[in-house]
Amino acid sequence: MATTKEIRSAFLNYFSGHSHEVVASSPLVPRNDPTLMFTNAGMVQFKNVFTGNETRPYSRAASSQKCVRAGGKHNDLDNVGYTARHHTFFEMLGNFSFGDYFKEEAIAFAWELITKDFALPKDKLLVTVHASDEEAAGLWAKVAGLPDSKILRIPTSDNFWAMGDTGPCGPCTEIFFDHGEDIPGGPPGSADEDGDRFIEIWNLVFMQYEQISVDERIDLPKPSVDTGMGLERLAAVLQGEHDNYDIDLFRELIAAIANAANTDPKGPHKASHRVIADHLRASGFLIADGVLPSNEAPCVTRTSWDALIRCCTVLYRPSSRKWAPTTRSLSAPRH
Numbered sequence: 312m313a314t315t316k317e318i319r320s321a322f323l324n325y326f327s328g329h330s331h332e333v334v335a336s337s338p339l340v341p342r343n344d345p346t347l348m349f350t351n352a353g354m355v356q357f358k359n360v361f362t363g364n365e366t367r368p369y370s371r372a373a374s375s376q377k378c379v380r381a382g383g384k385h386n387d388l389d390n391v392g393y394t395a396r397h398h399t400f401f402e403m404l405g406n407f408s409f410g411d412y413f414k415e416e417a418i419a420f421a422w423e424l425i426t427k428d429f430a431l432p433k434d435k436l437l438v439t440v441h442a443s444d445e446e447a448a449g450l451w452a453k454v455a456g457l458p459d460s461k462i463l464r465i466p467t468s469d470n471f472w473a474m475g476d477t478g479p480c481g482p483c484t485e486i487f488f489d490h491g492e493d494i495p496g497g498p499p500g501s502a503d504e505d506g507d508r509f510i511e512i513w514n515l516v517f518m519q520y521e522q523i524s525v526d527e528r529i530d531l532p533k534p535s536v537d538t539g540m541g542l543e544r545l546a547a548v549l550q551g552e553h554d555n556y557d558i559d560l561f562r563e564l565i566a567a568i569a570n571a572a573n574t575d576p577k578g579p580h581k582a583s584h585r586v587i588a589d590h591l592r593a594s595g596f597l598i599a600d601g602v603l604p605s606n607e608a609p610c611v612t613r614t615s616w617d618a619l620i621r622c623c624t625v626l627y628r629p630s631s632r633k634w635a636p637t638t639r640s641l642s643a644p645r646h
Contacts, residue, residue, distance in 0.1 A: 326373035353405030392586035400593035410533030
């Protein structure tokens with residue numbers, strides 16, 4: 312069984328072997344982007360490269376990026392602990408092309424890595440493309456040999472990715488893993504798509520545009536590629552689990568929480584254990600990057616601590632009112 316550390320290394324080594332510069336994760340608070348509260352994707356540190364405002368001494372890159380999604384456009388806070396796949400803090404594995412390769416090479420790299428290096432069974436994989444992107448659909452048939460029944464065309468924004476209200480964007484194609492009929496849920500685009508049976512493991516974004524405002528979108532100087540694959544989701548697949556909270560990154564942490572509370576980690580307070588584990592990770596990495604809890608304004612770190620404390624109360628004082636997540640106004644202190 313591959314550990315998350317081994318999976319991370321295998322991903323970066325694969326792309327290093329294909330002439331990609333391995334770039335360190337940027338901080339969780341973006342250095343030069345006031346439009347974002349926190350780094351929410353691997354492409355954030357490359358935003359100015361995509362738009363042509365910055366150049367670097369390489370045209371291919373790969374990274375394992377620390378991310379937080381707890382507010383704004385990409386907000387997973389209310390789902391944490393209640394699904395098999397959502398986190399406030401996670402690592403995003405990604406490969407990037409800045410005007411170098413485009414759709415065909417991106418699809419070929421992804422398919423080779425997951426089916427050969429990671430040896431995922433091909434019959435468990437299916438993909439989505441934006442309904443307008445017949446080029447990508449054709450490439451999946453050509454490169455991967457997928458039948459049309461495994462190439463789902465999605466007309467909604469689910470297959471058009473943007474980091475925020477403004478910035479680089481474009482149509483995307485997503486790779487899904489089928490965890491099997493015993494897990495509730497339907498394929499993407501179906502009425503039951505929010506279940507945990509079909510899990511998106513890798514999103515390949517074809518960066519073609521820059522969103523200037525609600526009404527203005529322009530072409531990028533060079534068509535580029537931005538991909539993102541959740542390390543925790545991939546680890547679940549490779550470790551034979553369907554639930555991210557059962558992988559090696561969480562297993563001992565949740566066991567320690569349950570032991571301290573003298574409760575069953577799989578019992579009636581299962582969600583509380585998972586919320587605490589997730590928010591401990593998020594709070595720890597945020598504080599390490601200089602974001603501290605504050606009473607001056609509602610902030611994500613404080614919100615995470617509030618949720619953490621309420622779940623601890625459920626565990627240590629069973630007679631207390633059960634915590635339920637709420638949506639709150641969020642902002643991040645800058646340090």
